[in-house]
Amino acid sequence: MRFFLELRKLIFLALFIYLIIKLVIFSGLPTDYMIQITLYSFIIVLSSLGLNVIYGFTGQFSLGHAAFYGIGAYTSAYLSKVLEIESYYGLIPVIFLAGIFTAFIAYIIGGPILRLKDDFLAIATLGFGILVRVILDNSDRISEVLGGSRGFVGINKITNLELSFFITVFFIIITKNLIDSRFGLFWRAIKNDELAASSIGVNTFIAKLIAFIYGCFLAGIAGGLYAHLYTFLHPSNFDILKSIDFLIIVIIGGMGSISGTIIAGLFWVFFIEGLRIILPSEILEYRWVLIPIILILIMMIRPYGLMVKKEGY
Amino acid sequence: MNLLELKNVSKYFGGIKAVNNLSFIVKKGEILSIIGPNGAGKTTVFNLISGFYIPNEGKIFFNSQDITGFKSHKLSRLGIGRTFQNLRLFKNLTVLENVIVAFLSKHEYGIIDSVFRTRKYAEITKKAKESARGFLDFFGLLNKEHFYAGNLPYGEQRKLELARALATEPKILLIDEPAAGMNLTEINDLMETLKKIRNTFDITILLIEHQMELVMNISERIIVMDFGEKIAEGTPKEIKSNPKVIEAYLGAL
Numbered sequence: 001m002r003f004f005l006e007l008r009k010l011i012f013l014a015l016f017i018y019l020i021i022k023l024v025i026f027s028g029l030p031t032d033y034m035i036q037i038t039l040y041s042f043i044i045v046l047s048s049l050g051l052n053v054i055y056g057f058t059g060q061f062s063l064g065h066a067a068f069y070g071i072g073a074y075t076s077a078y079l080s081k082v083l084e085i086e087s088y089y090g091l092i093p094v095i096f097l098a099g100i101f102t103a104f105i106a107y108i109i110g111g112p113i114l115r116l117k118d119d120f121l122a123i124a125t126l127g128f129g130i131l132v133r134v135i136l137d138n139s140d141r142i143s144e145v146l147g148g149s150r151g152f153v154g155i156n157k158i159t160n161l162e163l164s165f166f167i168t169v170f171f172i173i174i175t176k177n178l179i180d181s182r183f184g185l186f187w188r189a190i191k192n193d194e195l196a197a198s199s200i201g202v203n204t205f206i207a208k209l210i211a212f213i214y215g216c217f218l219a220g221i222a223g224g225l226y227a228h229l230y231t232f233l234h235p236s237n238f239d240i241l242k243s244i245d246f247l248i249i250v251i252i253g254g255m256g257s258i259s260g261t262i263i264a265g266l267f268w269v270f271f272i273e274g275l276r277i278i279l280p281s282e283i284l285e286y287r288w289v290l291i292p293i294i295l296i297l298i299m300m301i302r303p304y305g306l307m308v309k310k311e312g313y
Numbered sequence: 314m315n316l317l318e319l320k321n322v323s324k325y326f327g328g329i330k331a332v333n334n335l336s337f338i339v340k341k342g343e344i345l346s347i348i349g350p351n352g353a354g355k356t357t358v359f360n361l362i363s364g365f366y367i368p369n370e371g372k373i374f375f376n377s378q379d380i381t382g383f384k385s386h387k388l389s390r391l392g393i394g395r396t397f398q399n400l401r402l403f404k405n406l407t408v409l410e411n412v413i414v415a416f417l418s419k420h421e422y423g424i425i426d427s428v429f430r431t432r433k434y435a436e437i438t439k440k441a442k443e444s445a446r447g448f449l450d451f452f453g454l455l456n457k458e459h460f461y462a463g464n465l466p467y468g469e470q471r472k473l474e475l476a477r478a479l480a481t482e483p484k485i486l487l488i489d490e491p492a493a494g495m496n497l498t499e500i501n502d503l504m505e506t507l508k509k510i511r512n513t514f515d516i517t518i519l520l521i522e523h524q525m526e527l528v529m530n531i532s533e534r535i536i537v538m539d540f541g542e543k544i545a546e547g548t549p550k551e552i553k554s555n556p557k558v559i560e561a562y563l564g565a566l
Contacts, residue, residue, distance in 0.1 A: 006430060174428050177427055177428050177429075177430060178424070178427050178428065180427075181422075181426075181427030181434065182414075182417035182418075182421075182422065182427070182437075183424065183427055184427075185406075185410060185413065185414050185417060186414065186417075186418070188403070188405070188406055188410075189403045189406065189414045191405075192402075192403035192404055192405055192406060193401045193402070193403060193404075195365065195385075195401060196397070196401035196402070196403065197403075197414070198364075198384070198385040198386045198389070199363060199365075199385055199386075199389060199394075199395055199397075199401075199478075200389055200394075200414060200415040200418055200477060200478070200480075200481050201386050201389035201390045201415070201418035201419055201481050202386055202414070202418045203384075203386045204386065210424070
C-alpha cells in the first residue's frame with residue numbers, strides 16, 4: 001500500500017496524460033501513423049531508460065543496447081507466434097518472459113565483460129551487438145519462423161496504447177524507486193569513484209551487474225512491445241546504429257536523469273518520425289542535416305544534457 | 314591484543330619491490346603512524362591492507378583471521394576503513410549521500426524492498442539518515458549536508474572522507490596523509506579531530522603522515538619505512554633519536 005500512497009501523484013499524472021491521449025485519439029484527428037509513432041515513442045523511452053540505468057547512473061558504457069532490445073523483440077515474437085497469442089492479456093506474460101530471457105542473456109554476458117572498464121567495455125559491448133546481429137541474420141537456421149535476413153514476418157499487432165503507455169509508466173516508477181534506494185546510491189557512487197565505493201563496502205561488481213541486468217531487462221520488455229506494434233522485425237533494426245540512437249537519447253536528456261530520458265526519448269521519435277508528417281517530401285531528407293546540427297547545438301549549450309541541472313546527478 | 318598483523322609481506326611491481334618483507338603488528342586501540350620518505354611504500358602498505366593489492370608474498374591477519382587476498386568490499390565489512398591520499402569522494406553526490414552510501418553498504422535490504430518501498434526500506438532509510446547526520450554533526454558538516462561533495466572546500470572534503478569511512482563502523486581506520494596541503498591552524502584542528510575520533514568511536518588508527526609535528530604529537534608508536542622496508546619502530550622519542558631514521562630523511566652524512 002505504501003507503494004501506491006507515496007506515488008499517488010505520479011500515478012494520477014499518468015492517468016491524466018493517458019486520458020488526454022485517449023481523447024485526442026478518440027477525436028479522430030490523428031492518423032494511424034501518428035498513433036503508431038506515439039506508441040513507439042513510449043517504447044523508445046522505456047528502452048532508453050534501461051540504458052540510462054547502465055550508462056547514465058552507473059557509468060558503464062554500452063554500445064550493445066539495441067542487441068538486448070532485439071533479443072526481447074525476437075523472443076516475444078517467437079513466443080507469441082508459437083503460442084498463437086492474439087490478445088493483449090496473453091501478450092503481457094509473453095513480454096515479461098521475453099524481458100526475463102533478455103535479462104538472463106545480460107547476466108551471462110555481463111559476468112565477464114563488466115570486469116572491463118571504459119573503452120574496453122565499449123568494445124566488448126560493441127562486439128556483442130555485432131554477434132547478435134549475425135545470429136539474427138542467420139536465425140532461419142535455428143527456426144524457420146525467425147526468418148533470418150529476410151526478417152520475421154506476420155507478428156500479430158497487439159500492442160495498444162494501454163499496453164505501451166502503462167508498462168512504460170510502471171517501469172519508470174520502478175526505476176525511480178530503485179534509483180532512490182541503496183542500489184541507486186551504489187550505482188551513482190560507482191560512477192563517481194568505483195575504488196572508493198569498494199573501500200566503503202560496496203560490492204561494485206554485483207552492483208554493476210544488477211544495473212546491467214535491470215537495464216537490459218527494460219530493453220527486452222521494450223523490444224517485446226515493439227515487435228507487436230510493427231509486426232515485422234529485421235536484424236538491421238537492432239544493430240549498432242540503433243544502439244547509438246539510445247545513447248543519443250540518454251546523453252541529450254542528461255546522464256542519470258529519468259525525466260531527461262523521457263523528454264529526450266519523446267523528442268527524438270517525434271523529431272525523426274514526426275518531421276515526415278510536417279515536412280514536404282522534397283525536403284524530407286534534409287532532416288538528416290537538421291538533426292545533427294541540433295545535436296551539436298544542444299551539446300554546446302547544455303553539455304550535461306537537457307535535464308541534468310534540475311536533478312543534479 | 315593484536316588487531317592487525319602483517320607477516321613478511323612483499324609486493325612487487327615488475328622488478329621494483331614496493332614493499333619488501335614487511336612485518337608489523339597493530340595493537341587494539343592504539344594510534345600507530347607509518348612515516349618515511351616519498352616512494353618508501355607507505356601507501357602500498359595501505360593498499361595491501363585494504364585489499365586493493367594482493368601481496369606477492371606473506372600474510373595479513375585481522376582479528377586473528379587470515380585476510381590475505383580478500384576483496385576490499387569484504388574487508389570493509391570486516392571492519393577495515395580507509396581514506397585516500399588524493400581524496401576520493403563521490404563528488405556528484407551530496408555531502409549527506411556520501412555518508413549514507415557507507416551506512417547502507419552494511420545495512421541491507423533487497424531489491425523487492427526497494428521497488429515496493431516496504432517497511433524495512435523505510436526503517437533502514439530513516440536510520441541511515443539519522444546515523445549519517447550524526448557523523449556530519451561530529452565533523453561540523455551538518456549545515457552543508459545538501460552541498461555536492463565536490464563543492465566543499467578542501468579541509469572539509471578531508472573531514473567528509475573521514476566521516477564516510479567512519480560510517481562503515483570500522484574497527485581500524487587507515488588514514489592516508491590527512492594533513493597534506495593544510496596550514497598549521499588546520500593541522501592543529503586535525504590533531505584534535507583525530508584524538509576525538511579515537512576516543513569517541515573507540516577505534517584503532519593507522520596513520521600515514523609527513524607532517525612530523527602531527528605524527529610525534531599524536532602517535533603512540535611509529536614505524537619508519539624506506540625503500541619498501543621497515544628501518545625502525547618505536548615510540549616517538551626513540552624514533553627521533555634513531556640514527557637510521559635521520560639518515561633516511563637527510564641522506565648519508
